[in-house]
Every structure is written in C-alpha cells, then in structure tokens.
Amino acid sequence: MKLNExxxxxxxxxxxxxxxxxxxxxVSPLSEQEKHLVKILEIIEIERHIPxxxxxxxxxxxxxxAIGRSYVxxxxxxxxxxxxxxxxxxxxxxLRMICGFPKQQDLPSxxxxxxxxxxxxxxxxxxxxxDALVHDYLHGxxxxxxxxxxxxxxxxxxxxxxxxxxxxxxxxxRPAKGEHRPPQAVTRxxxxxxxxxxxxxxxxxxxxxxxxxRNAKGYQESWNGYKLHADVNDTMLPLSVVLTSASVHDxxxxxxxxxxxxxxxxxxxxxxxxxxxxxxIREQSQALGHVAIIDRNPRRGESLPMCPHEAKRYNERxxxxxxxxxxxxxxxxxxxxxxGPAKVMMHLMFGIVTLFADQLxxxxxx
Numbered sequence: 001m002k003l004n005e006x007x008x009x010x011x012x013x014x015x016x017x018x019x020x021x022x023x024x025x026x027v028s029p030l031s032e033q034e035k036h037l038v039k040i041l042e043i044i045e046i047e048r049h050i051p052x053x054x055x056x057x058x059x060x061x062x063x064x065x066a067i068g069r070s071y072v073x074x075x076x077x078x079x080x081x082x083x084x085x086x087x088x089x090x091x092x093x094x095l096r097m098i099c100g101f102p103k104q105q106d107l108p109s110x111x112x113x114x115x116x117x118x119x120x121x122x123x124x125x126x127x128x129x130x131d132a133l134v135h136d137y138l139h140g141x142x143x144x145x146x147x148x149x150x151x152x153x154x155x156x157x158x159x160x161x162x163x164x165x166x167x168x169x170x171x172x173x174r175p176a177k178g179e180h181r182p183p184q185a186v187t188r189x190x191x192x193x194x195x196x197x198x199x200x201x202x203x204x205x206x207x208x209x210x211x212x213x214r215n216a217k218g219y220q221e222s223w224n225g226y227k228l229h230a231d232v233n234d235t236m237l238p239l240s241v242v243l244t245s246a247s248v249h250d251x252x253x254x255x256x257x258x259x260x261x262x263x264x265x266x267x268x269x270x271x272x273x274x275x276x277x278x279x280x281i282r283e284q285s286q287a288l289g290h291v292a293i294i295d296r297n298p299r300r301g302e303s304l305p306m307c308p309h310e311a312k313r314y315n316e317r318x319x320x321x322x323x324x325x326x327x328x329x330x331x332x333x334x335x336x337x338x339x340g341p342a343k344v345m346m347h348l349m350f351g352i353v354t355l356f357a358d359q360l361x362x363x364x365x366x
Contacts, residue, residue: 025102026094034094036361037076041069041098043357049128050120066100067108067116068125073099075350076358080335082113121342126349133356134239134264143233143267145313146290147320148257148276150250151328152213153243153348155225157339160207162247189280192255197263200256204244206341211246225336226344228327229253231261232320236359238352239265243345250275255284262288269293271317323355331355 030038047065073095074085089096089107101107108116120126175181192200212222227248231240240260242253254276261267270285270292277297285292293314296304306314327333331351338347 026097028094030094034098036358037073037095038098039361040076040354040357041072043360044072044129044133044353046072046125046129046353047100049125049132063100063106064116064119067113068120070099070101070113071117071120071350072354075331075354078330078332078335080332081337082110082117086110086113117338117346118343121340121346124342126346126353129353130238130241130349130356131264133353134237137360138233138237138239138265141265143239143265145234145269145271145316145319146239146261146267147232147271147317148230148254149273149317149320149324150213150227150229150253151324151333152211152221152223152246153226153228153333153336153344154223155208155246155339155344156337157208157224159209159224160245162209187280188252189255189278192252193280193284195256197256197259201242201253204248204252206244208339208341209245209247211248226341228324228333228348229257230320230323231257232323233265233267234316234319235363236319236323236326237356238323241349241352243341243348251278251281254278254281258284258288258290262290269313271314273317274298326355327351 046068050065050068052065070085070089074082077088079085079088086107089099089101090104093104096102096104096107171181188203191203206226208225210222210224211227212220215221223246225246227244227246227250229242229244229250230238232238240257242257242260244253250273254272258270258281268291270290272281272292272294274295274297277294282292282294293306293310295306295314298304305311324333327348331354332347333351336344336347338344
C-alpha cells in the first residue's frame with residue numbers, strides 16, 4: 001500500500017501540473033510513449049545524483065544532467081548506439097525538450113556524450129541511482145521471495161588470457177608420526193562468510209573472458225564477455241546487481257548478494273537453482289533470518305526432490321528469469337557496445353533503473 005501511494009501521488013502530480021506545462025513548451029502534443037518516458041524520468045530522478053559542474057577557466061562543460069536523462073531515453077527506446085540517440089534528439093524536438101536541451105544548438109557532440117558516459121561509469125552513477133530507487137520505494141516493505149540468478153552478457157572486446165593456477169601437490173593418506181603438513185587453504189565461500197560484501201566482491205574477477213553455462217534445455221553455451229548476477233523480488237523489481245567475469249561461478253557471488261540485499265530490504269525466502277547448492281550459502285541465508293530454498297545439485301547419481309511446499313515457492317523464481325529476458329530484449333542487455341567492466345556495468349544500469357521504473361508503473365496501473 002505504501003508503494004502504491006507513493007507512485008499514485010507522483011503520477012497525479014505529473015497529470016495535474018507537469019504535462020500541461022511541458023506541452024506548452026513543446027512544438028506538438030506529447031505522444032503516449034513520450035509521456036511514459038517522462039514518468040520514468042520522474043521516478044528515476046537521475047539529475048538528483050549528478051552534480052552540476054562548475055569551471056572557472058576554459059570552455060564550460062555541457063550540462064551533464066541533460067546527458068544523463070538522454071541515456072535513460074536511449075535505454076527506454078532501445079537505441080543501439082549513441083549516434084542513434086543523437087540523431088533522434090536532432091529529429092524529435094519533444095524528445096530533446098524532455099531530456100533537457102531546449103534548442104537544437106544546445107546538443108553536445110558525440111565525443112562529449114562519450115566523455116560524460118565515462119565520467120558516469122567511473123563515479124558508479126548507476127549503482128547510486130539504483131540504490132536510491134530501492135531505498136525510496138522498497139525500504140521498510142516486507143518482501144516474500146528474493147530470486148537469485150545470473151545471465152550471460154556478450155562483450156565486444158577480446159577475452160583476457162586466463163591465469164594458470166599453480167597446484168600444490170599434497171601427499172595422500174594420513175601423515176606419518178612426527179610429520180607436519182601445512183593446513184588446507186580456506187575456501188572462498190568460507191572467507192566470504194566473514195567478509196563485508198565490498199571486500200568479497202573485490203576478490204572476484206570482472207574482466208572480459210570466456211564463460212560456459214548450461215541453458216534451460218540442458219545444452220552448454222559459451223560466450224566472451226561477462227555475467228550479470230541479480231536479486232529480484234516477486235514483482236520483478238531488481239534489488240541488487242553485480243557484474244563479474246563470464247568464468248565466475250554463480251555460487252561465488254551468492255553470499256555477497258545475500259548480505260547486500262539484506263542490508264537494503266527485509267525478506268523471507270532465498271530462491272536459488274542448483275548452481276548455488278552449497279552448505280555455506282544455506283547457512284548464511286539462515287543466519288540472516290531467511291529460509292533458503294535451493295534446488296539440489298545431484299551428486300554421484302543422488303536425486304533429492306523438493307518437498308511439495310518448497311517446490312510451490314520455488315516456482316516464484318521465474319521472476320528473475322523474466323527480469324533477465326526484459327533486460328536483454330527491451331533495455332539494451334544484448335547491445336553492449338562499450339568496453340571495460342565499469343562502462344559495461346554503466347550501460348546495463350541505465351537499462352536496469354529504466355526497467356525498475358517501468359515495472360513500478362505497471363504494478364500500480366499507471
């Protein structure tokens with residue numbers, strides 16, 4: 001009810017005051033698609049997180065807030081390239097006005113757009129905006145299920161060379177009398193239980209490399225690029241997202257994600273597929289007051305079906321799969337034209353925050 005009230009108040013303010021005033025400034029009436037973009041921009045409020053740049057010497061910097069709104073429009077309309085976005089801004093006066101460029105000569109060059117995008121990526125603007133959305137609209141709400149999964153992100157760059165692991169040979173059997181052997185190394189999952197999420201994620205690789213994953217039909221697929229790991233609630237709102245190398249196994253990101261999401265919202269169930277079937281992950285979920293429902297990974301021919309009540313709840317995990325599908329098909333997840341993990345994450349975050357706002361509007365019927 002609180003979420004519905006927030007969105008209803010915002011949509012009512014748009015209908016009463018913003019749309020009539022905005023149409024007076026536009027050369028033609030706003031289309032339904034343009035009105036929908038205005039609603040999304042008002043929910044995201046990306047300009048609130050972009051400081052105004054002030055230079056005392058040299059040429060003044062172009063308005064970064066208008067460029068940020070333009071990149072949200074790029075994700076909303078699904079433009080594959082920045083050049084396509086700029087062409088549309090030149091051709092559509094209403095879109096130009098919505099983004100914050102009153103005159104055509106106010107539009108900066110493509111290189112200025114690219115420099116601004118690099119600044120946004122280095123500052124982590126996407127994560128800041130997304131965290132603010134989750135706090136503003138979901139903080140204090142009780143969420144039933146959090147579904148966790150990853151999806152392949154194809155990169156447009158050369159895969160990094162894989163580092164060779166140096167294996168230390170260990171003698172088999174029990175040690176002899178008086179023999180001292182070095183203790184076995186602590187696994188990453190054991191370390192993550194004691195680590196803060198930022199520290200645990202810093203240990204994971206995020207460069208472009210080769211990844212392999214089994215698809216829904218049971219076939220293995222390989223790609224060059226990255227993996228996007230996401231926590232999604234029942235209504236398909238993304239709560240936490242992490243970008244890693246394509247070769248990072250899903251289980252290595254589960255514990256940091258559990259801690260990240262738990263620090264933002266209250267929820268009851270963790271839903272994960274068989275890739276997350278590990279003792280440390282179950283115990284971490286339970287330690288934070290959640291119920292972990294994880295599909296069993298059949299080892300050595302074992303088959304352990306879920307209990308009927310767990311299987312029914314496990315079906316709610318389709319929300320994260322639908323989120324991955326919408327992100328790729330509608331909001332640029334398949335059209336990653338930038339290089340480097342920071343820029344790739346920034347490109348994806350523009351799509352994620354746009355999807356978040358669009359899903360809020362769908363939920364409330366506006």
